[in-house]
Amino acid sequence: MMNLSQLANDVGEVGAVCVRGGGTRWDVGGAAGDVQVVMAPTGIDSFDPAEMTVVVGAGTTLSELADALAARGQEVALDGPPGATIGGALMVGRSPLRRGRLGEVADVLLQADCVGADGQVFVAGGPTVKNVSGYDLCRLLVGSLGTLAVVGRVILRTRPMPEDSAWMSGEVPLKVVLQSVYRPATVLWDGRQTTVRVEGHGADVNNEVDLLGGLGLERVDQPVLPRERDRWSGFLPSGGVLEVGAGVVHQLERPSPPAVAAGVRVLGDRMREAFDPRRRFNPGRDPHRVAA
Amino acid sequence: MESAERCEPAVGVIRSGILPEVNSTKRVDQDWRSTVRKRIDGIGLGWIRGKTAVIGDPLERDLVEALGRERVVTGSGARSLYSRDGSVTRGGSAGIVCFPETTDDVAACVTVAVSHGRAFVARGAGTGLSGGAVPCDEPVMVVTTRMNSIYEVDLDRRIAWVGPGVVNLDLSRHLSGTGLHFAPDPSSQQACTIGGNVANNSGGPHCLLYGVTSAHVLAIEVVLPDGEVVLLGAEEGRSPGYDLRGAFVGGEGTLGIATRICVRLTEDPPEVATLLLDFDQIEGAADMVSAVIASGIVPAALEIMDKRVIEAVEPFVEAGYPLDAAAVLIVELDGLPDGVADAIERIKAIGLDHGARTVRVAKDDEERTRIWKGRKNAFGAIAVIKPDYYLNDTVIPRTRLAEVLMRIYEVVEERQLMVMNVFHAGDGNLHPLIVFDAREPGVMERVLEAGEEIVRISVEAGGVLSGEHGIGLEKKRFMHMQFSPADLEAQDQLRRAFDVRGLANPAKVLPTGASCGHVTNLERAPKGTWV
Numbered sequence: 001m002m003n004l005s006q007l008a009n010d011v012g013e014v015g016a017v018c019v020r021g022g023g024t025r026w027d028v029g030g031a032a033g034d035v036q037v038v039m040a041p042t043g044i045d046s047f048d049p050a051e052m053t054v055v056v057g058a059g060t061t062l063s064e065l066a067d068a069l070a071a072r073g074q075e076v077a078l079d080g081p082p083g084a085t086i087g088g089a090l091m092v093g094r095s096p097l098r099r100g101r102l103g104e105v106a107d108v109l110l111q112a113d114c115v116g117a118d119g120q121v122f123v124a125g126g127p128t129v130k131n132v133s134g135y136d137l138c139r140l141l142v143g144s145l146g147t148l149a150v151v152g153r154v155i156l157r158t159r160p161m162p163e164d165s166a167w168m169s170g171e172v173p174l175k176v177v178l179q180s181v182y183r184p185a186t187v188l189w190d191g192r193q194t195t196v197r198v199e200g201h202g203a204d205v206n207n208e209v210d211l212l213g214g215l216g217l218e219r220v221d222q223p224v225l226p227r228e229r230d231r232w233s234g235f236l237p238s239g240g241v242l243e244v245g246a247g248v249v250h251q252l253e254r255p256s257p258p259a260v261a262a263g264v265r266v267l268g269d270r271m272r273e274a275f276d277p278r279r280r281f282n283p284g285r286d287p288h289r290v291a292a
Numbered sequence: 293m294e295s296a297e298r299c300e301p302a303v304g305v306i307r308s309g310i311l312p313e314v315n316s317t318k319r320v321d322q323d324w325r326s327t328v329r330k331r332i333d334g335i336g337l338g339w340i341r342g343k344t345a346v347i348g349d350p351l352e353r354d355l356v357e358a359l360g361r362e363r364v365v366t367g368s369g370a371r372s373l374y375s376r377d378g379s380v381t382r383g384g385s386a387g388i389v390c391f392p393e394t395t396d397d398v399a400a401c402v403t404v405a406v407s408h409g410r411a412f413v414a415r416g417a418g419t420g421l422s423g424g425a426v427p428c429d430e431p432v433m434v435v436t437t438r439m440n441s442i443y444e445v446d447l448d449r450r451i452a453w454v455g456p457g458v459v460n461l462d463l464s465r466h467l468s469g470t471g472l473h474f475a476p477d478p479s480s481q482q483a484c485t486i487g488g489n490v491a492n493n494s495g496g497p498h499c500l501l502y503g504v505t506s507a508h509v510l511a512i513e514v515v516l517p518d519g520e521v522v523l524l525g526a527e528e529g530r531s532p533g534y535d536l537r538g539a540f541v542g543g544e545g546t547l548g549i550a551t552r553i554c555v556r557l558t559e560d561p562p563e564v565a566t567l568l569l570d571f572d573q574i575e576g577a578a579d580m581v582s583a584v585i586a587s588g589i590v591p592a593a594l595e596i597m598d599k600r601v602i603e604a605v606e607p608f609v610e611a612g613y614p615l616d617a618a619a620v621l622i623v624e625l626d627g628l629p630d631g632v633a634d635a636i637e638r639i640k641a642i643g644l645d646h647g648a649r650t651v652r653v654a655k656d657d658e659e660r661t662r663i664w665k666g667r668k669n670a671f672g673a674i675a676v677i678k679p680d681y682y683l684n685d686t687v688i689p690r691t692r693l694a695e696v697l698m699r700i701y702e703v704v705e706e707r708q709l710m711v712m713n714v715f716h717a718g719d720g721n722l723h724p725l726i727v728f729d730a731r732e733p734g735v736m737e738r739v740l741e742a743g744e745e746i747v748r749i750s751v752e753a754g755g756v757l758s759g760e761h762g763i764g765l766e767k768k769r770f771m772h773m774q775f776s777p778a779d780l781e782a783q784d785q786l787r788r789a790f791d792v793r794g795l796a797n798p799a800k801v802l803p804t805g806a807s808c809g810h811v812t813n814l815e816r817a818p819k820g821t822w823v
């Protein structure tokens with residue numbers, strides 16, 4: 001079992017600290033500033049396909065994890081660019097593009113072994129796929145940008161990989177496409193083209209591909225989306241792509257900071273204060289500044 | 293007796309019967325708008341309408357002023373009714389019972405309670421199995437049963453806004469024929485409220501594939517313990533800042549009161565297959581569960597019932613469970629037709645490998661309904677065997693199901709008690725139900741001892757205390773088995789951020805902090821007429 005005492009030592013009891021994962025989203029929610037940078041442990045502790053869970057260091061890269069899971073026919077609902085780590089993906093907290101099948105990032109973290117602002121190790125959540133023992137610290141941690149705790153080791157929910165899949169795209173109204181497919185993994189809309197990913201059993205995917213083909217959609221490669229993200233506000237900026245059902249627009253421009261209701265911000269600030277009264281963790285960053 | 297009768301002169305403020313408001317600024321599908329309904333709950337609490345009175349108790353006076361006489365009840369009948377829930381916890385003591393109808397009403401209840409330094413407890417249908425809604429030391433009870441409007445259903449965006457008092461099954465019925473449904477389906481769905489589901493992060497048989505309540509709750513309007521109203525989460529995607537929606541779900545009423553809930557609606561599967569497998573030995577059924585998952589199939593549901601449950605249920609339901617079987621396993625598969633057909637064949641093969649005697653595939657909806665009826669009525673049927681039951685709901689790694697089940701039979705039988713197992717096997721979520729007669733002297737001690745042993749065995753097997761029923765009052769004493777003081781402190785930090793003064797459903801969940809008045813475990817458990 002992975003030992004967190006090294007990480008707890010690195011974090012210590014005083015001074016500003018932040019974890020560097022792959023650095024691929026280093027600027028999200030603000031600059032790191034003058035902090036001591038620590039690294040989370042790496043490596044896969046254990047993986048049992050019959051449990052659909054994996055125990056892994058938060059510093060492990062997504063690609064290393066994906067390879068290990070794929071070897072046994074499973075995968076996890078985390079997405080990110082090359083070099084991104086599990087800890088980083090969880091702390092940035094963006095759901096994978098295939099959320100329609102794979103699920104949301106909020107539902108992936110079952111247990112997190114953390115170091116708190118007092119330098120003590122604590123465990124959030126539990127190892128099983130279902131758990132309501134006490135408060136849901138795991139969901140609170142996902143998307144918290146490392147401002148509440150340093151995450152060392154995690155237990156994640158895995159899923160079987162689909163047998164087959166296809167991306168289809170065409171100038172067909174969104175509603176028509178939505179009515180023709182069952183639980184699509186992804187639906188994208190750029191103002192003209194509707195792009196959909198279907199996945200599942202081979203014969204079912206073939207049938208859906210035929211049906212969508214009949215509507216005028218064609219097989220395409222996985223689309224490359226613009227890097228920035230904003231909340232869907234009812235209109236599409238030029239070059240933007242809407243992730244339907246997710247409320248996210250993938251776009252070229254950096255989004256402006258989102259509006260946050262006063263009451264929500266007060267509660268959020270109180271949460272940060274409760275976990276990290278001296279603001280040791282990622283002092284330069286604030287999840288309220290992340291748009292989508 | 294009602295204070296309205298007790299006190300004579302008439303100066304109290306009365307607000308006349310306020311109609312349900314459809315307070316929605318969101319896009320509303322016209323067809324759905326017309327079906328917004330309101331059902332006044334039928335509990336005859338006997339308030340006297342229109343009669344006004346001077347009220348001696350300042351807390352009661354302020355509540356009546358804020359809500360109107362007819363929504364504030366002080367009679368001993370109501371207080372005793374609202375002093376317990378579906379758990380074995382007894383000795384709770386409700387204070388004044390309020391029946392808010394709007395968010396403003398709830399905010400008023402909370403504000404008035406805390407301004408008097410009094411705690412408040414949210415309550416839905418009271419079907420909770422861990423004492424979560426059991427009041428300690430006469431708090432203001434905020435009962436949500438009149439907040440049962442389905443405000444809006446958006447079929448295009450597949451979401452619905454509902455009041456917290458909407459009964460789980462009422463939402464499903466309301467949606468029938470639309471091609472969409474609300475996935476969480478606790479066995480208590482005929483009675484429990486969606487607010488209660490949110491507070492307990494409830495599960496159900498079909499949560500294996502679709503996830504528990506948290507995965508289906510997008511946004512929640514919450515009255516915080518200081519009376520502030522906030523919207524946590526968003527109809528679509530994440531909202532900026534921390535996932536406070538995620539933190540609130542499962543908070544067991546200690547983080548505030550949900551007053552409006554935006555739920556995700558799930559597409560009805562085009563094809564459903566329900567299989568019934570029966571076994572000579574329960575170990576075969578248990579081992580089959582992990583074999584199915586390891587093979588890459590995630591069924592919609594995987595439920596096990598043992599011999600005693602079969603014997604109790606079959607005579608009533610005539611589901612066709614073989615009476616000589618040691619266990620039956622229900623497997624439900626759903627999705628597109630080819631995938632389902634293929635999975636049926638694979639399940640049959642895995643079943644035969646694990647000693648299944650027969651594999652029956654329901655040929656029509658009628659047969660499917662009967663198979664499920666047995667499962668969903670299990671608790672009710674058990675009541676005819678013994679009058680009382682005590683239930684744990686630990687979760688264990690599913691690969692260890694067979695071994696842990698055997699240990700459970702042992703520890704219960706060693707204490708001359710009877711246990712029946714009917715559970716969400718796919719998630720490893722056990723429901724060992726110890727049945728007994730509380731009139732038998734000394735039996736309660738043995739029951740609680742066996743219960744504690746079951747929890748210990750589960751935690752030692754790498755499991756957790758509760759999969760869906762929550763901690764409430766009843767499992768607080770087990771929290772140290774799973775969590776270190778530092779773990780519990782982190783949980784308390786979350787709680788404190790929501791509830792600075794500690795007045796929201798105090799003495800629940802965390803073993804630290806206040807104790808709960810005169811609460812004990814059970815003198816007599818509810819007579820089971822649950823369906």
Ligand SMILES: Cc1cc2nc3c(=O)[nH]c(=O)nc-3n(C[C@H](O)[C@H](O)[C@H](O)COP(=O)(O)OP(=O)(O)OC[C@H]3O[C@@H](n4cnc5c(N)ncnc54)[C@H](O)[C@@H]3O)c2cc1C
Nearest residue numbers: 021022023024025026079080084085087088089094146151
């Ligand atoms: C082109 C592109 C596409 C993307 N697409 C997706 C997508 O489809 N789905 C998706 O989910 N995400 C997506 N992302 C975001 C992605 O999840 C993050 O960029 C990435 O995973 C962050 O990982 P990292 O290791 O690089 O984190 P870093 O950039 O190193 O860190 C990000 C933040 O997390 C904190 N942090 C990192 N590790 C820990 C830890 N162990 N404990 C506490 N705090 C920690 C850091 O301090 C920092 O604040 C995309 C990003 C890019 C650039």
Ligand SMILES: Cc1cc2nc3c(=O)[nH]c(=O)nc-3n(C[C@H](O)[C@H](O)[C@H](O)COP(=O)(O)OP(=O)(O)OC[C@H]3O[C@@H](n4cnc5c(N)ncnc54)[C@H](O)[C@@H]3O)c2cc1C
Nearest residue numbers: 416417418419420424479485487488491494495545550760
């Ligand atoms: C026969 C039977 C079968 C059951 N089967 C299942 C099952 O399959 N799966 C499962 O998960 N559970 C099951 N349960 C347990 C129970 O039905 C669920 O926990 C249910 O969600 C409770 O809902 P309720 O409305 O009865 O809540 P209550 O019992 O009234 O309250 C439960 C908790 O929620 C809080 N609460 C209620 N409403 C609100 C609100 N609006 N805002 C904030 N907090 C609130 C209360 O304070 C309390 O802590 C079963 C119970 C019985 C009796």
